[in-house]
Amino acid sequence: MSASEFTVSRFREFLSKRKIMAAKCKKCGTVNLPPRPMCKKCHGTELEWVELNGKGKLVTFSVVYVPPTSLVAEGYGREKPYAFGVVDLGQGAKITARLTGFDVERPESIRLGINVEAEFLERDGKMILAFKPA
């Protein structure tokens, strides 16, 4: 078994170029997102990078009013809540991401299952994956 290139840092490098890359298993075809060194389904180590088109469905979410320090630094808090959630990008590939363009003042209006598309937010020189209503 060789050292894997399907690392967190490679994923982040791709993300900085506005690409969502997953590790597809050559054996069973599972799309591993986030990438991982062993296929989550068959545990195989023969993987290849595939780019996802960024279109998905909102699986679940929350609107956060009590943020961690990193988001307090971005200006979020009780007066300015933010949304995050899990997005299903198809083929079993799911990821947690920031949500933008939703009415966070009316979280009850946010519907699970709606179509979303990827957006890339630059924060302090880092790229953060986000999704907005499609």
Next chain:
Amino acid sequence: MGKLARGVAVIGAGMSKFGAFSDKTTRELFAEAFIEAFNSVDNGIETMEIEALFLGNFSNDIFEGQVHTGPLMADVVGITPGPAMRIEDACASSGVALRLGVLAVASGAHDVVCVGGVEKMTNLETSRVTDVLASAADAMYEFPAGATFPGLYAEIANAHMKKYGTKVEQLRMVGIKNHENGALNPKAQFQSSIRDIMRARIEKAKARGLPVPNWKDEMEFLSDPAANPIVAWPLRLFDCSPITDGASAVILAAEEVARKFTDTPIYVVGTGQGSDSLALHDRDEFTSLRAARIAAKEAYRMAGLEPKDIQIAEVHDCFTIAEIVATEDLGFFKPGEGGKAVEEGLTKRDGDKPINTSGGLKAKGHPVGASGAAQVVEIWHQLRGEAGARQVPSVEVGLTHNVGGSGASCVVHIFRR
């Protein structure tokens, strides 16, 4: 899957007062719990008879800048030079410590051990505590997206509501019930019902000459954003367990020596543990914790019992939705029916399946690394008929369910008088 090579019993149990104590460090907190456990051994015990310490602790690294807490606590309570170790599995740390202690005694390696937990959380401001707790989730992918612990359980709540029609009112009923129980527990952080809290707010407003709120009952109080602000939609303040300082300690003995220490040992008849991905996005389902189902299945199998045989349970209600999911994962109610069960009062002290008579994490408090063993303290009192005002009549079989993170760890134990 196995069975215990020999019987193991709880012969003593204790906990510190839970709350916010600016004048106490982990040392004093753990000593308080240990001394109570030590003194609870009916026929007495010597410190030299306790051979090892399995200590649950989540994040003293950050909270107090002190690690190596296993031997530190063993030294404080005078049980060195035997083995002493810290076990970390997020909020399941001391439930896992309990399991390791049980396995160590069952294996024959030790006859008598102490298991427990400690956490000192109130040194940090809330946003920093939020950071520390979030480190029990996926720090590479969930945290950068903005996930917080309330946020992760909010994701579970939203998925549960969508799939089963669970209502926010049912979540609030969990909090109301657990506060009613906590009001009867002198060790609880919040020894007051939500109705009492509501009345106190009304009196305070009157005394200060401020506009007097006209909440007609606790459900109205909990629906008022001013009284019960959103933490992570749909979870509000009273859906969340608090930030707590506290410690717990349980003394275990091999069955063959247990009767030397007490005529009323509480036997550990089942233990089970499961694991899962840290990140919710790596799971197939969000409305049930697979690790909990696995842990429960193994504990029931080992005990030769079924969910209907459990007379009382302490479950991991870090958030109100977590209690509803727990009662489904443990098989007490069918998937999707946990909310309805709360609404029907089935989980109250006088219901068919009393849940969290201690007040649960919600009202008793949740000093993360201490919570799993503190659940055992309640079951110990209840099965011995020593739970005072919150005693459930004639219970002989009890269960504890302790979850780490958003369900990446779960450990279940079954106890029998």
